[in-house]
Structure formats: structure tokens, C-alpha cells
Amino acid sequence: MEYTSGSSSWRRAVGRAVGILRPRRRAGRSLGWSVGVPAIMVAAGVLFTTSANIASGTDLREDRRPQMAQVITEQQARIAEEQATASRLRTEVDDLTGNLAGSDTPIAQARAQAEARRRAAGLTALKGPGLTVRLNDAPASAGNSRPDGATNDDLVVHQQDVQSVVNALWAGGAEAMTIMGVRIISTSAVRCVGNTILLEGQVYSPPFVIKAIGDPSRLHAALDAEPGVRAFQDAVRDYGLGYQVVSESEIVAPAYTGSTDLTHAEVAR
Template sequence: MVFQGGGDASWRLVLRRAARGLRPRRDQRRTIWSAGVPLIALAAGLLFTTSATTADGTALRDDRRPQLTQLITEKRKRLASSQEEAAKLMADVDQETAQLAEVDEPVATARENVAAMRQPAGFTALRGPGVTVTLNDSPRRGTDFGDNAPDNDDLVVHQGDVQAVVNALWAGGAEAMTIMDVRVISTSAVRCVGNTLLLHGQVFSPPFKITAIGEPTAMSQALESSEGVRQFREAVADFGLGYTEKVEKNVTVRAYDGSTDLRSAQAAR
């Protein structure tokens, strides 16, 4: 509903009408209704006038969801454009540094040192045998279980479940890992917001896929012996959550291509 403001004139009109209604007629005795109806009319008039003044010609109940959707779309486009520009600038810097290294020995030495650390830091793609684990929410709902229905939290994948799988794979000798095809590095943090996964500023919905390169048998044994993974597998049997474990003969783990900004750092000793 759209109200257009009436200003002071609307207030004066409402008050005059209310006062006129409160005055008793000569041929009519005052009753509760004769006094109450004008008061109700006065209150309603004040309410509508206040709404009109507040609205100032705009829709008070306008649905803002389309505007929010448009805003999110525009922000995503800006982010994608900024990422493309950043990648181009990084390529330009790398090219200029390579040219400088041809005539500057310290720069060449620094580039060699950096190149040796790129693979263990996660900035190069790797390929080899490994294991892929997929975790998924239950398709069932609490109402499907009857009187002793579980909580909704029992039917979704949690942050601790993903962390349990990640830690087990590292403990099993994983050399490199991705979560939802995003490379996991030393500064990666697994966080869940509701039933979504937040990783390096990106939001993912289940199913959550975790792929690690390494010796498959050792990583499978580490998953089997992990207490957190065991508890999730029990929930799979009890509540219908999803858990699959697949041995990969030859899988590619992509290089990390996100931000490398650090808030603090300490030299290794």
C-alpha cells in the first residue's frame, strides 16, 4: 500500500473531524458508543496520517528481495572482475621479474628459492593416486522418525565432520588436498555457517567433496581409525547421512590461486 503525505493539513483535518464527532447532538443523549466511535475514528485517523507522513509517497511494504538479489549479482560480477584483474597483474609482475632475473643475479636466486617452495606450499598442481571422501546431509527429516525424532542438527554435515576427514587424511600421509576443488594450504580454515561450508571466502553447499593425493591404503586406514569419522559413519547408519569413500588411481589436485595475504608471520628456526 502506498501512502502520500498530507503534512500538517492532514493532522488538522483529522482533529477537526474527531472534535466534531465528540460533540453531542441536541436531540440525542450521549451513550458509550456515541463517545467511543469518534475516539476510535480519531485513533485510526492518527494512525493513517502517521503512516502517510512516514511513507512520504513510498511503499511501506515493498518487497526488497529483488533488489537484494540484484545487489548480490552485481557484487559477484565485481568480485569476478577484480579477480581477473588481479590475476593479470600477477602475471605481469611475474613476467617482469623473469626478465629482470636474466640480468640480476640476486633476483634470479630469489626466484629459484621461491620455485623450490611453490610445490610444498600448494601453489602447483599435483597428480597421482589418492582418495576422495564425500559427505552429504540426510534427505530425511525429523518427522520421518516418529516420536523419538532426532534434532535437525543430527541430519546435516557439521564443521567438525569435515575437519575430522581432513585431519585423518593428513594423518594418513596426504601430500596435497582439495575441498570442493579448492586447494587446502597452511592458512586454510574449514568453517561452517548453517549447513554451508565457508572456505577462502567462498560458500559451498553439500555434498562436500574432499580429495587427497597420497598412498590410498594408508589414508583409508587413517579414516577407519579416526574417532570423528567413526562417529559420522554411525550417524550415517542412524540418520541416513551420506558418506562415500573412493580410491582414485590418478586424480589431479589443482594449485591454490587465492589470496596469499598474511596478517602475521614468524621466521622458521
């Protein structure tokens, strides 16, 4: 390449150098793509910077399970405190109503009618013969071995297993029932939380103990006739889950202390 003297030659040389450094638009490449890539890079930089500022040196993906466990524990304590308060207030109401019933005939009549219905509603303590049913997860085996084809779900007690036992005992004429010592009534809900159950705001781990007051022979027959219970018995045989039924000469069922508000109901067909 030959350079000549003069300012025009230097201008042409500089222009060629700038042209080499300037990015050229390729055939078929849109202007939007050329502008979009830098914009995305700028946005990504802003996001990285924001994340770093928020984290302040901590791990944003830190395991939150310990905090969740603490929240559950705190809520359980709050529920227990509120249940104790509710029980104390019910006792005060009953005492005041009893005092008024001695001098007020309409109140005495209403109290007598209510007392007649409290037993059927599960609001009074009962005792009598019945059955104790115990459901348990399969025991952990050495080396974490398990039956062929078994999954984790096959080795634990599920919500439907507890519900099948409860439904069978009601069908067998149970007069009163408890789960883990907590009185349940016809509107009580049993829910699974992992391999635990949630009952009246409290979490219980297996083994799950269900007690029912009633004729032991009828209760036994109702359990054997319930399809869900038979399916659980098959799992007991195949996977080693725990199932035990014991006749009791006396079972004590405390009064139900949960909410009696009914929000929805429909006629059974």
C-alpha cells in the same frame, strides 16, 4: 432542586455543572500519573504518524531475504572479478620476473629459492594417487518423515564434519588437497553458512567433495582413526547422511590462488 431568580443563582448552577464535568483527583493518585498518560498517548500518536509517513503505503516488515540473496550474488560476482584480476597480475609479475632472471643473477637465485618452496606452500599444481571423500545431507523422505528423535541439525553436514575429514587427511600425509575443486592449504578456513560452506569467498552446497593426494592406505587409516569422522559415520548409520570414500589412481590439484597473507600465528605446544 429549587432555582431562585438572579444572576447569583445562575452562576451557582453553572459552577455545579462545570464541577461535575471537571475530572477530580482521586485519593492517592499523583499528578505525574495524570500528566504522564496523556503524554504517552501523544507520543504514541506521533510514532504512528511517523511510521505511516515513512512507509508511504508499503510494508515496513517486508521480507528482506530476496534483497539479501541479490546482495550475495552481486558480491560473489565482484569477488570472482577481483580474483581474475589478481590472477592476471600474478601472471604478469611471474613473466617479468622470469625475463629479469635471465640477465640478473641475484634475481635468478631468489627465483630458484622461491620455486623450491612453492610446492610446499601449495602454490604449484600437483597430481598423483589419493582419495576422494564425499559428504552429503540425508535425502528428503516421502512425507517429510525422519528417524525418531532426529532434528534438522542431525540431517545435514556441518562445518565440523568437513573439518574433521580435512584434518584427518592432513594427518594421514596428504601432499595436496581440494574442496569442491578449490585448492586449500594449511591456513585455509572452511566456514558454514546454513547448510552450505563458504570457501575463498564462494558458497558451495552439498554434496561436499574433498580430494587429497597421498598414499591411499595411509589416508584411509587416518580417516578411520579420526574421532570426528567416526562420529559422522555414526550419523550416517543413524540418520542416513551420505559418506563415500573412493581410492583414485590420479587426482589433479590446481595451484592455490587465494591470499597468502598471515595475520596471526603462534607456536604449537
